[in-house]
Every structure is written in structure tokens, then in C-alpha cells.
Amino acid sequence: MPIRAGADRSWYPVDRRWLPDANLQIVTIHLVIKHVGFMISRKSMLKVLAGVPLLGAVACTGSAVTTERRGQGSERDLFRELDITPVINCRGTLTYLSGSLMLPEVVEAINSTSTEFANLNDVQDKVGARIAELLKCEAAMVTAGAASAMTLGTAACITGTDSDKIRDLPNLPGEPPEVIMQDTHRFGYDHAVRNAGVKIVEVNGPEEMERSINERTVMALYYNAASRSSISREEFVRIGKRHNVPTFNDAAADVPPVENLFKFIEMGFDLVTFSGGKAIRGPQSAGLLYGRKDLIEAAKLNHSPNGNTIGRGMKVNKEEMFGMYVALDAYLKKDHDREWREWEDRCRTIAASAETVPTVQGEIHVHPGPANHFPGLRLSWDQNRVGISPREVVQTLSEGAPPILATGNDDTLNIAVIMLKPDQVDVVARRVKEVLEQRA
Numbered sequence: 001m002p003i004r005a006g007a008d009r010s011w012y013p014v015d016r017r018w019l020p021d022a023n024l025q026i027v028t029i030h031l032v033i034k035h036v037g038f039m040i041s042r043k044s045m046l047k048v049l050a051g052v053p054l055l056g057a058v059a060c061t062g063s064a065v066t067t068e069r070r071g072q073g074s075e076r077d078l079f080r081e082l083d084i085t086p087v088i089n090c091r092g093t094l095t096y097l098s099g100s101l102m103l104p105e106v107v108e109a110i111n112s113t114s115t116e117f118a119n120l121n122d123v124q125d126k127v128g129a130r131i132a133e134l135l136k137c138e139a140a141m142v143t144a145g146a147a148s149a150m151t152l153g154t155a156a157c158i159t160g161t162d163s164d165k166i167r168d169l170p171n172l173p174g175e176p177p178e179v180i181m182q183d184t185h186r187f188g189y190d191h192a193v194r195n196a197g198v199k200i201v202e203v204n205g206p207e208e209m210e211r212s213i214n215e216r217t218v219m220a221l222y223y224n225a226a227s228r229s230s231i232s233r234e235e236f237v238r239i240g241k242r243h244n245v246p247t248f249n250d251a252a253a254d255v256p257p258v259e260n261l262f263k264f265i266e267m268g269f270d271l272v273t274f275s276g277g278k279a280i281r282g283p284q285s286a287g288l289l290y291g292r293k294d295l296i297e298a299a300k301l302n303h304s305p306n307g308n309t310i311g312r313g314m315k316v317n318k319e320e321m322f323g324m325y326v327a328l329d330a331y332l333k334k335d336h337d338r339e340w341r342e343w344e345d346r347c348r349t350i351a352a353s354a355e356t357v358p359t360v361q362g363e364i365h366v367h368p369g370p371a372n373h374f375p376g377l378r379l380s381w382d383q384n385r386v387g388i389s390p391r392e393v394v395q396t397l398s399e400g401a402p403p404i405l406a407t408g409n410d411d412t413l414n415i416a417v418i419m420l421k422p423d424q425v426d427v428v429a430r431r432v433k434e435v436l437e438q439r440a
Helices: 021-036 042-050 056-071 104-112 120-135 145-159 163-168 188-194 206-212 233-242 260-267 293-301 318-333 336-354 390-398 422-437
Strands: 139-143 178-182 199-203 217-223 247-250 271-275 287-291 361-366 375-380 413-416
Touching: 104 318, 120 139, 120 260, 120 287, 120 293, 120 318, 139 145, 139 293, 139 318, 145 163, 145 188, 145 217, 145 247, 145 271, 145 287, 145 293, 178 206, 188 199, 188 217, 199 206, 206 233, 217 233, 233 247, 233 260, 260 271, 287 293, 287 318, 336 361, 336 375, 336 422, 390 413, 390 422, 413 422
Parallel strands: 178 199, 178 217, 217 247, 247 271
Antiparallel strands: 139 287, 271 287, 361 375, 375 413
16 A cells, blocks of 8 residues: 655755755755754754854844744644544545545645646646556546546537537537436436536437437437446447447546556547546546547637636646646556455454454455445444444444544445555554444
């Protein structure tokens, strides 16, 4: 698993461009003293500084500058300041729980690119080109999450590069454009498609899909995580290509496995989206839209920073673009088999602790996917011997300090482990055992 950075924040690299010579010398001496290992009091430090040319008059001021730079952002606890309680996430990559925690290298990418200005179009183009190389597709862009990608992808299929249509969305004259979906694929997030002013046409089976395509059909949307499908992905793509209708696969939460990032483009879908802030562990407010180059270019025209567009409010800053690129690069290089084993080990650790309570049994359960396909822990027990239900355990855990958020039903307590920080595994194990023991 990625290891949280533990860098020493008490000193900073010096950039001569930003420090006057006097302050540069102060900081330099501070670095020398710190890293050579001298032990020196503030009073003695000032005596030393007073003997250095140019520094006698500014020794006290320079010292204050160094302290100020050292402390910026490092001591302020915004959770405490705003009375927000951090929680331990045993529910998974849920948006309302912040999705996932960004990798340290993603945070570094965001910080390191936040100090300069750049043309957003240039950043989007070049980051997108590099992402397209990683994903082995024609083109890509960073969006404000997968829902934004769905709106922009739909808009691209409607407008192409037509500036009048781009300006008029979602209120084009005449009958509304139509998007085909299987009736079993309707879901809450198809609102992101309807934002573009389209009519959803529900179909059941390949024949009905064929019959439903007409001159107003602009796109066919496949919800990749649907539990039931009357049309396979392969047949869906074939019908779309036969009628020159772009096909779009919404696979927002569908890694792992990592192969899914490539699978649907290889299958022939024209557009694919994934969330950036789930298992990929990029910025929570970022996502990926990739596929056909002409459609990606049209999506960019419908997007910020362009004004008077449907995507103007779906702004993605340059830091998120860089961060999303770094997150994807890191995800593709990761040892996924090792990560999977670590998730299973977390399940075993928590289960071993809970199973010391009479009748408690643990089982590693792998969600069948395609969304949220990873191992988690299921705990069950004889509720006549341990007099508490899984739902009550969930409630008790959520009221503890720190709050632990899990899920449960009448029969099992379900613990997702993939979003736990390493030092939280033992905390969860101990608290679950304590809650069960109290009623045993």
C-alpha cells in the first residue's frame, strides 16, 4: 500500500528568486546549522547572525520570516477549527464520504503546480494527450468527475463543433435529441445525460434497440454496473456502429480490475468514463473521459474555460488535471496483486479479533462487480448468544470516538477495508471486538 509521506516540514528548499539576499543567507545558515547537527539557542543564533555582513540589522526580522515560512499550513487543524469530526471509512469509495484519500504523490502534484499560472486549454490538451497514451486510446480529458463526463460526452455527441448548438444547449429548437438506454440501465446518474436536454429512449433487447434508432438518436449509453442487461456490451457496440450512433460506457466505479480501463475502448465503445476519486485515488472532484478524438475535442468545446457552454460550471482547475494524471500513472504502475493481498490481510486481522467473541464468524466476501469489485469482511454471530444485531453494531460504531462507519443488515456486519489507512485496521478490530464483547 502507498505509505503516507512523513517528510520533515521544518525546513524548505530555498529558491533565490523569491528571497532577498539577506533572508536567503538567514535561511541558508538555518539549514546548515540544522543539518550539520549543531545545537544552538535562539540567543546564540542571533549573535552569530549579527556578525554576518548585512544580517546584523535584520537578524530578528529574518528569524521571524524563517519561522513564519516554516509554520505556514503545518499547524492549523481545520477539522478542529470548523468542528468537523473525521471518520474511519469502512463503507468504501462513496462520494458522500469523500470518495477516497488522494495518494501522497497526487497531493504533491497539486501543491507543486499551484504556484504558477498556465493556460487551462494548454494544460487540458497536454495532460489529456499523456493520459490518452497511458490508456491507449485516441484522446482523453479530465472532467469534474464521472457525472460531468457524462454531460460533456452527451453534449459532444449532440453538438460536434457547431458553435450555435454549443451555445443553445440544452434548449435546441425542435424535437429533443434522443439517447438510447436499456430499461434495466436507468439509474440515478442518468440525470447527468438528461442535463444536456435529451430524451431517454428505453429499449429491451437488440431488436428493440435497432428499431428505436432514428434521425434524432445522438448516442447510446451503457451503464456498466447494471445488474441486468438485455443487450451485451459487444452487441450494443455493434448496433451503434452499424447505425453510426456513438456508444458511451459509464464505468465510473469499475476498477479494480485495472484491465477495465482498457477493456471497453478495445471492445469498441466510442466514449468511456471513470471516476478519478475512487480506487484510482486521484482528486475526488476529477474524472476521466476518453475515446474518439473528434468527440473529445467536441466535449472540450462544451467545457470550461469556454463561456456560454453547458460545461462552464463543471470547471476543473489545473492542479486537478495534473493530479489526475499523476494518480492514473501511479495506479497503472501499482502492484495490484499485492494490494489485493493486503486488503485480504486487513479482513483477516479484523476477523481474527472479532472471532475471539463466542459464535462470531468472519468471511471474506468479494463483490461480484463490475463496480466495487474488491474484498471486504462479513461478520455474523448467534444473536441469542451475542445480544446485539448488526444494525445496532453499526449504530454503536458510528457513535464512538473516532466514529467508524460500516454497514449491516439483519444477519451480517459488513466492513469495507480498502479505504482504511494502515494504522486504522487495528482500531477497527479492537472496537468491533469491544462492541460485541459487551453484549456476549
